Amino acid sequence: xxxxxxxxxxxxxxxxxxxxxxxxxxxxxxxxxxxxxxxxxxxxxxxxxxxxxxxxxxxxxxxxxxxxxxxxxxxxxxxxxxxxxxxxxxxxxxxxxxxxxxxxxxxxxxxxxxxxxxxxxxxxxxxxxxxxxxxxxxxxxxxxxxxxxxxxxxxxxxxxxxxxxxxxxxxxxxxxxxxxxxxxxxxxxxxxxxxxxxxxxxxxxxxxxxxxxxxxxxxxxxxxxxxxxxxxxxxxxxxxxxxxxxxxxxxxx
Numbered sequence: 265x266x267x268x269x270x271x272x273x274x275x276x277x278x279x280x281x282x283x284x285x286x287x288x289x290x291x292x293x294x295x296x297x298x299x300x301x302x303x304x305x306x307x308x309x310x311x312x313x314x315x316x317x318x319x320x321x322x323x324x325x326x327x328x329x330x331x332x333x334x335x336x337x338x339x340x341x342x343x344x345x346x347x348x349x350x351x352x353x354x355x356x357x358x359x360x361x362x363x364x365x366x367x368x369x370x371x372x373x374x375x376x377x378x379x380x381x382x383x384x385x386x387x388x389x390x391x392x393x394x395x396x397x398x399x400x401x402x403x404x405x406x407x408x409x410x411x412x413x414x415x416x417x418x419x420x421x422x423x424x425x426x427x428x429x430x431x432x433x434x435x436x437x438x439x440x441x442x443x444x445x446x447x448x449x450x451x452x453x454x455x456x457x458x459x460x461x462x463x464x465x466x467x468x469x470x471x472x473x474x475x476x477x478x479x480x481x482x483x484x485x486x487x488x489x490x491x492x493x494x495x496x497x498x499x500x501x502x503x504x505x506x507x508x509x510x511x512x513x514x515x516x517x
Contacts, residue, residue: 313392316392317392317393317394320383320389320392320393321393321398321466321468322468322472322473322476323379323382323383324379324383324402324462325459325462325463325466325468325473325476326379326473326476326477326480327379327380328402328405328455328458328459328462329459329473329477330375331375331405331409331455332452332455332456332459334373334374334375335373335409335412335416335448335451335452335455336452337371337372338371338372338373338412338416338417338448339371339445339448339449339452341369341370341371341372342371342416342441342444342445342448343445344369345366345369345370345371345439345441346441346442346445348362348365348366348369349366349436349437349439349441352366352433352436352437353437356433359433359436362436363429363430363436366429366436366439367429367430370420370424371416371417371420371444371448372417373412373413373416373417373418375409375413380406383402384403384406395465395466397465398462398465398466401458401461401462401465402458402462404454404458405455405458405459405462408451408454408455408458409455411451412448412451412455415444415447415451416444416447416448416451419444420439420444423439423440427439
């Protein structure tokens with residue numbers, strides 16, 4: 265026995281329920297389309313913000329890493345200077361050799377504030393990172409770095425200007441490296457702790473830092489090569505100009 269299925273008259277074209285059905289299907293399709301559009305846009309926006317956040321974090325962590333290396337080098341210089349003073353105190357006849365080595369060992373506190381200014385002065389940058397504790401730690405790190413320059417770098421520089429270590433054994437031994445070293449140890453420990461906390465909370469590994477460092481060095485090397493090419497071009501231009509000027513002078517004498 266054959267059974268034939270018929271579309272109910274209420275859902276046939278032209279009926280009220282059929283129009284409602286088409287409307288609901290159209291509404292559903294439109295809703296899905298909007299959801300997909302805005303959902304995709306939202307995902308793209310989220311990924312963009314995450315990428316920007318990571319770039320800012322790595323830029324700051326790289327700057328902190330370099331600053332920490334700098335203060336650690338200064339710390340080592342102070343230790344070496346104390347050792348040289350001890351050698352001199354034990355054998356003053358070595359003064360001429362030792363004061364030269366002491367002069368080379370002066371700690372140098374040098375860093376740029378470019379990254380600090382970018383991060384600290386731009387509220388949009390801070391909002392992109394979205395981590396209050398990270399922001400506070402970075403601010404404290406930079407404050408400690410400034411204090412290090414004041415109490416170690418500037419202090420040693422002042423002594424250099426007022427005491428000529430090459431003049432006498434007494435002058436060479438009068439530098440207060442021991443006190444500077446004790447202060448330095450405290451600053452270095454604080455900066456190391458803040459750096460480690462920032463690495464942990466932002467999930468930055470040593471491998472991440474090294475990869476970012478290589479990338480930055482590559483960019484800086486490319487810029488350096490470009491600058492060299494510009495300088496070579498300028499020098500070539502100057503040579504050509506001189507040749508032309510010489511030829512003109514010879515012709516119009």
